[in-house]
Amino acid sequence: MPDLPQELIVDILTRLPVKSILRFRCVSKSWLCLIASPHFIKSHLTISTKVNNHARHGLLLAPIDAPTELYTCSLYSVLYQRSPVSAEKVQLPLQSKYPRLSFVGCCNGLVCLSEGSHDLILFNPSTRKSNVLPNSGIDVGKFKHMTYGFGYDEVHDDYKVVAIGYSCPYGMNCQTIVNVYSLRTNSWRNIQGYEGGFISSCSGVFVNGALHWLVVSEDGSISSWRIVSLNLATETYGEKLQPNYEKGNVAFTPGVLEGNLCVFYNHYEVKFDVWVMKEYGLKExxxxxxxxxxxxxxxxxASPLFVSEAGEILLKHDYSLMLYNGKVDIFTNRDLQMQGANYPGAAAVYIESLVSPHIDEVGHKTCAQ
Structure with a gap:
């Protein structure tokens, strides 16, 4: 397309799926440089987030019966395909001898994973690029209880990982350490910890520029659970008021649905409520x-993963996936075909993107020559 204006070429390419764009890198050096440019990557991400369908979303799976493997499939096929969905195996540079993969969080097409040895990996399932992060500097022998969070600092255009360690010998005199990794500097540094209680072991949920955890007071009272946020730009803590849920024997889990902060309330043996904060920061x-x-x-x-255009909720339930239609109160199991595995132990929805999991200047150097 030598006669087409550059603006039109960019407009066409940014509307394509990642798989197609990656093939077009071979067309010419100018296209390679264009596709590798930060402006193009951001433009493609912006369009992908606005596309009103599920074709630009994928589902990443970590099987319980194959703990060293990852699989991926299209979200669209899981939501709408009647026949069993085939998931593709992907490779990662695993560090430990016996890794146990778990998901820390997803943001702009990047997925943060932790291994059993507390190693952390940034991974883009669309481009298959990965980055093993440097050690957090937290002594996991002393701070045996670890939790993490991953998100994007829009103010400084930086992806950050938060590592929180707890040490509570004999349940008393608990110590806390909070370190933050910056992808831009490829380094960790220590920040002030939260002093109003203990952050739960679940991973932080990224919404509206902040990570969110459930926190329990120092006396361990279940009635005093609350949502605490960490703004990734200012690295300051705040609190978000919870909904007026029914009291009783309830377990809380934070989450994100349709870009909104959620809390899942498990009323044991009775029901499972899903609450969504439609306007961030507003209790009402x-x-x-x-x-x-x-x-x-x-x-x-269960862990709600996604809400379809028809209002059905995709759930990760035990070691399976299912769709719940609340209008008719019907569950539909979604069969997955994973070569070498059968049971998804963890699942995460991600958006297709070209965002790199590391600061890579090689492409820019090539374009500058």
Whole structure:
């Protein structure tokens, strides 16, 4: 397309899926440089997030019966394909001898993973690029309880990983350490810890420029659980008021659905409520998205992953995936075909992007020559 204006070429390419764009890098040096440019990558990401369908989303799976493997498939096929969905195996540069992969978080097409040895990896499932992060500097022998979070600092155009370690010998005199990794500097540094209680072991949920955890007071009172946020730009803590949920024997799990902060309330043996904060920071905007009753097919051990255009909720339930239609109260199991594995132990929805998991100047040097 030598006669087309550069602006039109950019407009066409940014609307294509990542797989197609990667093939076009071979067209010419100018196209290679264009596709590798930060402006193009951001433009493609912006369009991908605005596309009103699920074709630009993928599902990353970590099987419980193959702990060293990762699989990926299109979210669209999981939501709408009637036949079993085939998932493709992907490779990662695993560091430990016996890794146990778990998801820390997803942001702009990057997925942060932790291994059993507390190694951390940034991975782009669309480009298959990965980056093993340097050690956090936290003594995991002393701070045996670790939790992490991953998100994007828009103010400084930087991706950050937060590592939080706890040491509570004999349940008393607990110590906390919080270190933050910056992708831009490829280094860790220590910041002030949260002093109002203990952050739960679940990974931080990234919404609106901040990571969110559930925190319990120092006396361990369940009634005092609350949502604490860490702004990644200012690296300051705040609190978000919870919805007016029913009290009782309840377990709380934070999450994100449709870009909104969520809390999942598991009323043991009774029901599973999904609450969504429609307007960030506004308590009155909490809305109950679904109330899923316990049944033979549903025991409450679930993680909502996505909401379809029809309002169905994709759930990671025990070691399977299912769709829940609240209008007719029906569960539909989604069969996955993973060569060498059968049971998804963890699942995460990501958006297709060209965002690099490391600061790579090689492409820019090539273009500058």
């Amino acid at each position: 905007s909490w809305t109950k998205l679904a109330c899923i009753p316990y049944s033979v097919n549903f025991k409450g051990r």
